[in-house]
Each structure stands twice: as structure tokens, then as C-alpha cells.
Amino acid sequence: MNEVLISVQGLRHTYLPGTPLATPALTGADLVVCRGEIAALIGPSGAGKSTLVHFLNGLLRPTEGGRVMIMGQDTGMPECDVSALRRRVGLVFQYPHQQLFERYVGDDVAYGPRQLGLARDEVRERVRWALRAVGLDLDAFVDRFTFSLSGGEMRRVALAGVLAMRPEILVLDEATTGLDPRGRREVHGVLRRLRAEWGMTLLIVSNDMDEVADLADRATVLHQGCTALAGSTHEVFSQREALRSLGLTCPAPTEIVYALRQQGLPIVSEAITVAEAEEAIWSIMKP
Amino acid sequence: MVHYEALRHVTIGQYIPTGSAIHRLDPRTKLVAFSLLVLAVILATTYSNNILLLLLVLVLVQLARLPMRYILSAVTPALPIIIALALLQLLFYGSGSPDRPGASQLLLAWGPLRISTAGLRMVVVSLLRFLDLLFLTSLLTNTTTTSALTYGTESLLRPLSAIGLPGHEIALVGAIALRFVPILGEQLEAIMLSQASRGVSLEGRGRLRFIANTRRLANLIVPLFVDAYRRSEEMVLAMQARCYRGGKGRTHLVELVLVCADYAAMGLVAVILVGVIVIQYTSLP
Numbered sequence: 001m002n003e004v005l006i007s008v009q010g011l012r013h014t015y016l017p018g019t020p021l022a023t024p025a026l027t028g029a030d031l032v033v034c035r036g037e038i039a040a041l042i043g044p045s046g047a048g049k050s051t052l053v054h055f056l057n058g059l060l061r062p063t064e065g066g067r068v069m070i071m072g073q074d075t076g077m078p079e080c081d082v083s084a085l086r087r088r089v090g091l092v093f094q095y096p097h098q099q100l101f102e103r104y105v106g107d108d109v110a111y112g113p114r115q116l117g118l119a120r121d122e123v124r125e126r127v128r129w130a131l132r133a134v135g136l137d138l139d140a141f142v143d144r145f146t147f148s149l150s151g152g153e154m155r156r157v158a159l160a161g162v163l164a165m166r167p168e169i170l171v172l173d174e175a176t177t178g179l180d181p182r183g184r185r186e187v188h189g190v191l192r193r194l195r196a197e198w199g200m201t202l203l204i205v206s207n208d209m210d211e212v213a214d215l216a217d218r219a220t221v222l223h224q225g226c227t228a229l230a231g232s233t234h235e236v237f238s239q240r241e242a243l244r245s246l247g248l249t250c251p252a253p254t255e256i257v258y259a260l261r262q263q264g265l266p267i268v269s270e271a272i273t274v275a276e277a278e279e280a281i282w283s284i285m286k287p
Numbered sequence: 288m289v290h291y292e293a294l295r296h297v298t299i300g301q302y303i304p305t306g307s308a309i310h311r312l313d314p315r316t317k318l319v320a321f322s323l324l325v326l327a328v329i330l331a332t333t334y335s336n337n338i339l340l341l342l343l344v345l346v347l348v349q350l351a352r353l354p355m356r357y358i359l360s361a362v363t364p365a366l367p368i369i370i371a372l373a374l375l376q377l378l379f380y381g382s383g384s385p386d387r388p389g390a391s392q393l394l395l396a397w398g399p400l401r402i403s404t405a406g407l408r409m410v411v412v413s414l415l416r417f418l419d420l421l422f423l424t425s426l427l428t429n430t431t432t433t434s435a436l437t438y439g440t441e442s443l444l445r446p447l448s449a450i451g452l453p454g455h456e457i458a459l460v461g462a463i464a465l466r467f468v469p470i471l472g473e474q475l476e477a478i479m480l481s482q483a484s485r486g487v488s489l490e491g492r493g494r495l496r497f498i499a500n501t502r503r504l505a506n507l508i509v510p511l512f513v514d515a516y517r518r519s520e521e522m523v524l525a526m527q528a529r530c531y532r533g534g535k536g537r538t539h540l541v542e543l544v545l546v547c548a549d550y551a552a553m554g555l556v557a558v559i560l561v562g563v564i565v566i567q568y569t570s571l572p
Binding site: 115 | 477507
């Protein structure tokens with residue numbers, strides 16, 4: 001459980017260096033993700049979350065300072081095999097339409113497994129499994145045009161395309177943005193099952209604090225390219241003032257419990273999920 | 288290591304605020320000056336004239352405080368093609384135009400290859416022209432925001448509305464095209480990144496790699512175009528939603544006014560154009 005799979009230390013990165021348009025994106029980011037956990041990366045827009053994510057499967061490699069160790073491999077070393085790394089770390093991007101490029105849904109989901117050189121039957125099996133995992137029916141979707149899908153369907157197909165490669169670590173960059181509440185719950189279910197049944201390690205990038213509180217064991221807060229807070233989800237969300245000063249809020253249950261305590265109610269628990277808040281409120285209402 | 292920064296070499300059309308005197312000029316002045324200077328570059332065919340023009344343009348780049356290396360980085364990806372074309376022109380241009388015998392001398396003849404003074408001049412002048420045009424375009428687009436360029440174009444085309452030319456619409460089309468260059472660059476970058484994470488390698492191996500590479504290119508172009516169409520449809524909807532109906536009766540928050548510096552700049556450029564024409568028809572090489 002405590003084996004460190006992703007370890008990022010003091011990472012710096014500038015886009016378009018040496019040009020008048022150079023913009024620093026990361027100025028000292030740290031991140032730790034252990035095997036089997038669901039970790040969350042949070043931060044206001046422009047904090048460098050997506051940039052950091054690009055380092056996790058070798059799309060970007062440290063050149064300006066800092067160290068990125070992924071499953072024991074230092075991606076800053078020239079001998080690091082990034083194509084092998086990309087098979088083990090699946091990355092689902094923020095905008096699904098940028099990730100789909102084949103004409104048919106079936107071909108698109110099969111693209112990764114085919115690149116792995118798997119046999120036809122195995123490819124088919126993986127496509128079926130991946131589509132079912134994201135709640136889509138193979139027979140109904142396999143021959144649909146990718147560009148005619150709705151936003152939510154595109155998101156699921158993009159996720160399926162990465163899942164079909166059966167990565168050990170799955171990184172999701174705002175994977176539930178644009179989904180309706182039900183779709184969001186379904187994706188959350190998928191993510192939990194991936195960890196429980198396949199032992200996948202997950203890193204979710206999210207702006208939805210309730211989602212983070214609900215899913216994640218560990219949270220890292222990025223602010224202006226720098227890691228501002230890190231720890232277990234409870235630890236991070238207990239620092240309400242620090243989060244506020246970074247322009248972030250706590251999950252709604254935490255805010256409710258906080259407001260009740262401000263009213264003088266003797267609640268001691270730091271609830272971050274609805275269930276915890278419910279329990280905390282019940283505990284003071286019982287005679 | 289493969290770089291996915293597609294925008295690295297798109298320098299034309301990026302506004303770089305340095306606050307120089309050239310930045311502060313009226314966009315109309317810059318457009319007129321740009322057109323006159325391009326005309327001068329096209330008219331100049333002699334060595335002396337072209338070298339003079341290049342020096343002049345370099346002075347302008349310095350005045351605008353634009354970083355030279357940044358502008359030149361746009362040439363880097365095209366360099367192999369430029370060199371190949373220059374070599375072909377140099378070796379196969381022949382012995383000069385038949386209508387002006389004596390104007391060209393043969394410098395070297397070896398089999399079918401002939402290097403003549405006319406061919407040499409052709410190559411040097413083309414290269415200098417290319418640099419001139421690159422610098423001039425960068426000067427215009429790096430020192431002027433897209434919206435200023437649009438207003439400037441629109442204002443310059445206004446007199447032509449008398450003969451039914453839709454100035455506002457033409458300016459808008461140009462502005463949108465310019466605006467889309469960096470957007471498409473970013474888009475391409477994002478597509479390359481997400482494909483790379485799914486195991487697409489950008490450099491192929493083996494004898495048939497050009498087939499695989501072409502197919503890979505199609506995989507990039509199709510989503511890029513789908514996205515561009517979707518974006519433009521969304522833009523049309525957004526424009527309609529905000530009751531866009533062309534330039535008719537539209538007013539501007541900032542009215543463009545020509546000041547002394549603008550007249551001086553345009554006068555200077557006109558003098559340069561006349562100077563180039565004069566030098567062209569004197570006997571300088």
C-alpha cells in the first residue's frame with residue numbers, strides 16, 4: 001500500500017522558453033502517489049495542474065530542475081523508455097475530442113491495444129471490457145462515428161480508449177467536467193471499481209471539492225506552479241483558511257459542519273463527505 | 288526527445304508588447320507603410336537595392352525592440368526547403384534571359400549544370416527578399432494587436448464601400464484567420480500530446496515508414512479540421528446570439544486618429560519607396 005509509484009520533487013517548467021512569450025507554468029511542484037490509492041490534484045485554473053500531469057507519462061521531461069520518478073524510473077534521464085512508460089501510465093485528457101481520432105468508436109478504443117501488438121480476439125475482448133467499464137454497450141457504440149458522439153459519450157469513449165491499454169496508473173485530467181450528476185456518479189463508480197478489481201492507482205485532477213472528498217485518499221494543492229498543501233484528504237480540507245487564501249473552498253459538508261460549529265454547536269469532527277457530516281450531526285442530536 | 292510545442296515556430300501573428308514607437312503608431316499607418324515597403328521589396332532586383340532594404344528593415348526591427356532570434360526562429364523549420372530551392376535555382380537557372388544578351392555571364396558550366404551571374408543574382412535576391420518579407424510581416428503583426436489591425440483595415444477600406452466593397456467583412460475575415468493561427472497551433476499540440484500518450488510514436492521505423500507517417504498525419508489532420516469546423520460553427524452562433532449584423536452603423540469605443548508621428552512615418556516610407564525606384568534605374572549593380 002505504501003509503495004511510492006509517482007514522486008515529483010521541486011519540478012520547474014517554462015513554456016516557450018527563450019521567446020518573448022515564455023510563461024512559467026511550474027515553479028517547484030511536489031507530488032507523491034502511492035500504489036493502490038486514489039490521489040487528487042487540486043488548484044485554481046492556471047495553477048499548472050495540466051502541465052504537471054504531462055510530466056507523469058513522459059510527454060514532458062524535466063529540463064529546468066526537479067526530479068520526476070515514475071515507478072522507479074527517472075524520466076529526466078535520457079535512457080528512460082517513455083513509450084514503455086506511456087503503456088503503464090494512462091492519461092485521460094481534459095478535452096475528449098482532442099483524444100479521439102479514429103473514425104469509429106470501436107477502432108478508437110482498439111487503437112491502444114493494437115499498438116501493444118495484441119491478438120485480434122484479445123483486442124476485441126479489451127474493447128468490450130473497456131466500453132462496459134465506462135457504461136457503454138459494445139454493440140450499440142462500436143460502429144458509431146466518434147465525431148457524432150455527445151459530449152458525455154465522448155468523455156466515456158476517451159476514458160475507454162485509455163482503459164483498454166490496462167495501465168497500472170490512471171491519470172484523469174478533469175475527467176468528469178461536463179458530465180451530468182448521474183454520469184459523474186457513474187464515472188466515480190467506474191474509478192472505484194478500477195481500483196478495487198484491477199488494483200489500479202489513480203490520480204484525479206479536479207476542481208470539484210466534493211468529488212475529491214468523496215473519492216480521494218490523498219490530496220495535493222497546486223498554487224501558481226508550486227505545491228501549497230499536501231497530505232491526506234482530511235488533513236488538506238481541515239485547513240480551511242489556507243485553502244480560502246488560495247482561492248479554493250472546502251467541500252460542502254465541511255462548510256456546513258464549520259458553519260454549525262460557528263453557531264456554537266459542539267461538533268468536533270472534521271467531516272468532508274456527506275456521510276461523515278451526517279454522522280457528526282447525528283452524534284450531537286442524540287440525547 | 289520529441290518536442291510537442293507546435294507554437295514554437297509560429298511567430299507571425301503573435302502580438303509582442305514592447306511599447307516601442309512602432310507599437311504606438313496608428314494601425315492604418317502601419318498597414319500603409321507595410322504595403323509600400325512590400326512594394327519596394329518587390330520592385331528591387333539589384334544587389335545594392337536589396338542589401339539597402341534589408342539593412343533598413345533590420346533598423347526597423349531594432350526600433351520596434353523585437354527580439355531578432357525570435358523572428359528568425361520562424362525560418363528554422365523551413366530552412367532545408369529554402370536551401371534546396373536556392374541550390375536548384377542556382378544550378379539550373381541557365382545562362383540568363385535571352386532578351387537581354389550580355390547582361391549575364393557564365394561562371395561555371397559542368398554537364399547540364401550552369402551557374403551564371405544572372406542565376407546567382409536570382410538566388411541572392413530571392414533569399415534577401417524572403418528575409419525582408421518575413422521581417423516586414425513580423426513587424427506588422429508582432430507590433431499590432433489583431434483588433435487594431437481589423438479596425439485599421441476596415442477604416443482603410445471604408446472609401447471603397449461606395450463601389451459596394453464590404454470593408455468591415457473583409458477586415459473581419461482577415462482578423463479571424465490571423466486569430467486562428469495560434470489556436471490551431473495549440474490544438475495541434477494538444478492532439479499530438481494525447482495521441483502520444485496512447486502509444487502513437489511520431490517518428491516511424493522501417494522501410495515503409497513513410498506510409499505509416501502519412502497515415503499518422505491523417506490522424507492529426509482529421510481531428511484538427513473537425514475541431515476547426517466545430518469552433519467556427521460555435522463562433523457563428525455566438526456572433527448571431529450577440530446580434531452581429533456586419534459593420535453597418537457600428538461605432539467604435541476607440542476612434543483612430545492620425546497624429547504627426549503617423550504622417551512622418553508614412554512620409555518616410557514614401558521617400559524610401561521613391562529612393563528604391565531611383566536606385567533601381569541607376570547603374571548600380
